[in-house]
Amino acid sequence: MNDLREAPIGVFDSGIGGLTVAREIMRQIPEERIVYFGDTARVPYGSKSGKTIIRYSCQIARFLKTRGVKVIVVACNTASAYALEALQQEMDIPVIGVVRPGARVAARESIGGNIGVIGTAATVGSHIYQKYIQSLRPEAQVFEKACPLFVPLVEEGWRKDPVTRIVAERYLQEMKERKVDTLILGCTHYPLLRSMVADIMGPDVVLVNPAYETAMELKQLLRRENIENCGGSKIEENPYEFFVSDQAEKFRTFADSILPIDITTAKQVPIEEY
Amino acid sequence: MNDLREAPIGVFDSGIGGLTVAREIMRQIPEERIVYFGDTARVPYGSKSGKTIIRYSCQIARFLKTRGVKVIVVACNTASAYALEALQQEMDIPVIGVVRPGARVAARESIGGNIGVIGTAATVGSHIYQKYIQSLRPEAQVFEKACPLFVPLVEEGWRKDPVTRIVAERYLQEMKERKVDTLILGCTHYPLLRSMVADIMGPDVVLVNPAYETAMELKQLLRRENIENCGGSKIEENPYEFFVSDQAEKFRTFADSILPIDITTAKQVPIEEY
The missing domain is CATH 3.40.50.1860 (Rossmann fold)
Incomplete structure (x- = not known):
């Protein structure tokens, strides 16, 4: 032991x-x-x-x-x-x-049950965050969006670049329109874009880092x-x-x-x- | 036989x-x-x-x-x-x-011997185009530049997107300043951005597709x-x-x-x- x-x-x-x-x-x-x-x-x-x-x-x-x-x-x-x-x-x-812990905190913290998830194409395609969240909080609305360019942009070192800002605004547009109150950063690279994402989503949206x-x-x-x-x-x-x-x-x-x-x-x- | x-x-x-x-x-x-x-x-x-x-x-x-x-x-x-x-x-x-054939045509076609090469980080890091070109035409000047975001942008389907245009303009800026007269599209994805690259580089620059x-x-x-x-x-x-x-x-x-x-x-x- x-x-x-x-x-x-x-x-x-x-x-x-x-x-x-x-x-x-x-x-x-x-x-x-x-x-x-x-x-x-x-x-x-x-x-x-x-x-x-x-x-x-x-x-x-x-x-x-x-x-x-x-x-x-x-x-x-x-x-x-x-x-x-x-x-x-x-x-x-x-x-x-990392998925279940991230889903759990989002299900718990979201005020209105309007939860967004961003991740890779594979993660989003699995709908696993949605399944976990809705198993904990069946009435929750979950909106998922793949952001395939975020990882290459971070790895290119363009974390605070205007190009990354334009890409992020485009990827997050739908999340804003759907008025999510909680957004899961569902890829381990995304916390490195946290301040930009926070700025785009606004102060009322809770960002969840599953780490x-x-x-x-x-x-x-x-x-x-x-x-x-x-x-x-x-x-x-x-x-x-x-x-x-x-x-x-x-x-x-x-x-x-x-x-x-x-x-x-x-x-x-x-x-x-x- | x-x-x-x-x-x-x-x-x-x-x-x-x-x-x-x-x-x-x-x-x-x-x-x-x-x-x-x-x-x-x-x-x-x-x-x-x-x-x-x-x-x-x-x-x-x-x-x-x-x-x-x-x-x-x-x-x-x-x-x-x-x-x-x-x-x-x-x-x-x-x-x-594909490298040697591409290098050969660039060495042959370049009027002033001012040749640019764009490719992945690994290809550019190998300096192989430069070596081949200079073995054929020792006085040639070869400028190499990695463009790591081109492949993800093409695969995201943003071939004609304004974001891709901004990225391409930034990557190609140095090529323009150095006044290359020939540019090798040194990655198989790049011919899919050919018209945009041609537009940025202008009509006097010859684009070489090694394919x-x-x-x-x-x-x-x-x-x-x-x-x-x-x-x-x-x-x-x-x-x-x-x-x-x-x-x-x-x-x-x-x-x-x-x-x-x-x-x-x-x-x-x-x-x-x-």
């Missing part, structure tokens, strides 16, 4: 976006170790089929298992939408995604399963490990810029072999 | 862009059969490392070989930039890319190797076969819209196993 308490948390994403979730876990549960995997060779997942997303996610979960993780966090909305059930069936450790809720759900899960690292065992100097399927150095630089710690290495893994 | 003459041409790309090359081969060498593979599961290649691009390209070449192709056309600038040499070493059939030159080089190669399908053997009703690694139906719809033939099927292949 002691071993499991000190085991790391596995976090994975299609690429770099999931670092916003890892960052939230570091903030909320600083005593836990993390093993992060970013599938930088096969990113993006948002334009792939459900079957392929499941195959890739299972390979990653198997790899994380070899690193001795005690729980897996699917820090990618698209993978959460398609692969969570398959992962939960295959793995003998708990697996949680925070996911970290809180993880905290509860660790406590419930009695596997939290709270036994006074000191966490070592470098408790975070990073693995990728490609472009390790580029990943390291990006991770270093958004995480509150120094990333010294990211190791490349032949993920297809898992 | 007869078998080889009637064997198909293998064409591959990271996804759908290479269809612009296949289209050109269909136009220029209508008597040849084609087996096309689009790596729609792992697209895009433009943001991957050279090593990963080589590994993926070799898997695809091995798959094409199982379909009995007599020659392989790498219809992807990024794969041509990184994997051509490895493919030529591994395969016992001729392999040609046409590649088809002509292929024609010469088949003749030189004496493997062209010219023996009067009738080409059958459906001489083109399409394979993908994901999203077969979506691919079929897109292919059907840009090719001058009816695509009835695209089959999905587990490409990692090759």
Whole structure:
């Protein structure tokens, strides 16, 4: 049992976006170790089929298992939408995604039950946010919209660019017309556009970042399963490990810029072999 | 020998862009059969490392070989930039890319030797166009620029959109300032933005689409190797076969819209196993 308490948390994403979730876990549960995997060779997942997303996610979960993780966090909305059930069936450790926590807080916080969701084409096409929200709050109206250019714009470094503003205004136009009172940022890149989206939607619309809720759900899960690292065992100097399927150095630089710690290495893994 | 003459041409790309090359081969060498593979599961290649691009390209070449192709056309600038040499070493059939033909025509057609190249981050980072052009015309000045948003904009269907125009004007600004007289469209998606690029660059700048030159080089190669399908053997009703690694139906719809033939099927292949 002691071993499991000190085991790391596995976090994975299609690429770099999931670092916003890892960052939230570091903030909320600083005593836990993390093993992060970013599938930088096969990113993006948002334009792939459900079957392929499941195959890739299972390979990653198997790899994380070899690193001795005690729980897996699917820090990618698209993978959460398609692969969570398959992962939960295959793995003998708990697996949680980002969709359910995001849906839960939106269902709870929305005043009028008029909820918007933005995400990748695959996430939106799955209608999973709508299903979860309406299972919690059947009368809720859920409007979903794919924003395929947001990820490339963020990765181009145009987070505060006038072009991104024009694109965002166009994507969000329908959300404004439908007068949503709550908007879920249903892709891990989107919190990086948060201030622009907030400005466009106006002060009365609540923006939901599933990363925070996911970290809180993880905290509860660790406590419930009695596997939290709270036994006074000191966490070592470098408790975070990073693995990728490609472009390790580029990943390291990006991770270093958004995480509150120094990333010294990211190791490349032949993920297809898992 | 007869078998080889009637064997198909293998064409591959990271996804759908290479269809612009296949289209050109269909136009220029209508008597040849084609087996096309689009790596729609792992697209895009433009943001991957050279090593990963080589590994993926070799898997695809091995798959094409199982379909009995007599020659392989790498219809992807990024794969041509990184994997051509490895493919030529591994395969016992001729392999040609799109970069060398594009570079050759630019070196030949440019009046002042002031040549621009636009492409993915990986293609531009390889400086391969510059190397080829300067090997043919040492005094040429070559200016390269990555345009990472062009592919997502085309795939979003915003080919004639004002947003795409703003992005294109920004990307091409430096090319105009440097007064290039010839501009290579160094990514298979870019010919789909040809009229916009032409309008921005002005009537004095020659735009080079490597697809046409590649088809002509292929024609010469088949003749030189004496493997062209010219023996009067009738080409059958459906001489083109399409394979993908994901999203077969979506691919079929897109292919059907840009090719001058009816695509009835695209089959999905587990490409990692090759």
